[in-house]
Amino acid sequence: MTVNPAHTALWPAPHASGAVDATVHVPGSKSVTNRALVLAALASEPGWLRRPLRSRDTLLMAEALRTMGVEIEEGVGPEGTGEFWRVIPAGLRGPATVDVGNAGTVMRFLPPVATLADGTVRFDGDPRSYERPLHGVIDALRALGARIDDDGRGALPMTVHGGGALEGGPVEIDASSSSQFVSSLLLSGPRFNQGVEVRHNGSALPSMPHIRMTVDMLRAVGAQVDTPESGGEPNVWRVTPGALLGRDLTIEPDLSNAQPFLAAALVTGGKVVIPDWPSRTTQPGDRLREIFTDMGGSCELTDYGLVFTGSGAVHGIDVDLGEVGELTPGIAAVAALADSPSTLRGVAHLRLHETDRLAALTKEINELGGDVTETADGLHIRPRRLHGGVFHTYEDHRMATAGAIIGLAVEGVQIENVATTAKTLPDFPDLWTGMLGA
Known part of the structure; x- marks a missing residue:
């Protein structure tokens, strides 16, 4: 059996040298x-x-x-x-x-x-x-x-x-x-x-x-x-x-795919603008405005789009994500960088997604020095100082973007098979490095 080289390639996750300040045009939902x-x-x-x-x-x-x-x-x-x-x-x-x-x-x-x-x-x-x-x-x-x-x-x-x-x-x-x-x-x-x-x-x-x-x-x-x-x-x-x-x-922009970019503003204390964010939508990603504000950011919805600003501090959260389970990997990544523990609840069904996302997040964050435990219906995350290493993605696009979020704050993180992001977010590596001005 031949193995696609993209599946084993390691992508050095860019490390942020300062606060992000960018406008990111997110593709359609x-x-x-x-x-x-x-x-x-x-x-x-x-x-x-x-x-x-x-x-x-x-x-x-x-x-x-x-x-x-x-x-x-x-x-x-x-x-x-x-x-x-x-x-x-x-x-x-x-x-x-x-x-x-x-x-x-x-x-x-x-x-x-x-x-x-x-x-x-x-x-x-x-x-x-x-x-x-x-x-x-x-x-x-x-x-x-x-x-x-x-x-x-x-x-x-x-x-x-x-x-x-x-x-x-x-x-x-x-x-x-x-x-x-x-x-x-x-x-x-x-x-x-x-x-x-x-x-x-x-x-x-x-x-x-x-x-x-x-x-x-x-x-x-x-x-x-x-x-x-x-x-x-x-x-x-x-x-x-x-x-x-x-x-x-x-087609509206994919608000769930805006998550890593909003997270970048949160974890670096910067600002990210997502053009064309709808004022009314049924997309689960709209809940990010509330969740990431509770974790330390602030947002303003303008005629141009959503302006999200980090405060320089990231706080833990206790939240039921049952209605918005696809946001769990990105929220877990931010929670691993927070100043207090987090509990993510209501997402037992994530064990049946592209991979068992609860097991995968636990293993990968812990292998970077984290302290994550699975619960019956979610994760408990106690922030610890993280270190570099390989972040495996299990051919799951949201695992790849979660690893990229951690890489902003932790030097030496390498994402296995970042190409899996093409499932829903084409050109993610270019969008990510472009956001950082690279």
């Missing part, structure tokens, strides 16, 4: 881009995505839809408008083979789409994708009338036998391991003959902002969605069958 691609592919007319994120996860989504017959044209608009994708819906068809990589949105959002295809669609991906739970989607689709071959694994690889339509209707699932189970059914629900009624039956749902994002985007393309927030039953979402409209959508 992966979560919004991939939802928009699915909705545009299921629409009854063409749509436009402007300033989409071009990263491994979104390119995998676009290519997967193309293999099922959707046309996606790429181009560049007039100066200042950036790139665009024009999505032209077509009759979904097989046979097709979808490479999901290790993208949760691709492996979970597209099997419901595949049930609408005329023919078989096989799903495969990276070795880690075989370990990530898919049972919530597979079991639900079978209950709604789909035929799926997975050899009883509840995971990849698998084949969906599309029948050109799906009956749909009510279904009960346990989505406590991933909110994407709910979103996946809702996104395709308008195209099911009876729509869909998803009832979550399990422990607390993680990452609720992502479900709210799905609902908002469905409503924006004409779908009728009833939710617990709109007066419906708790833990029940209903989507009425109907045609979806093509839209001209400009």
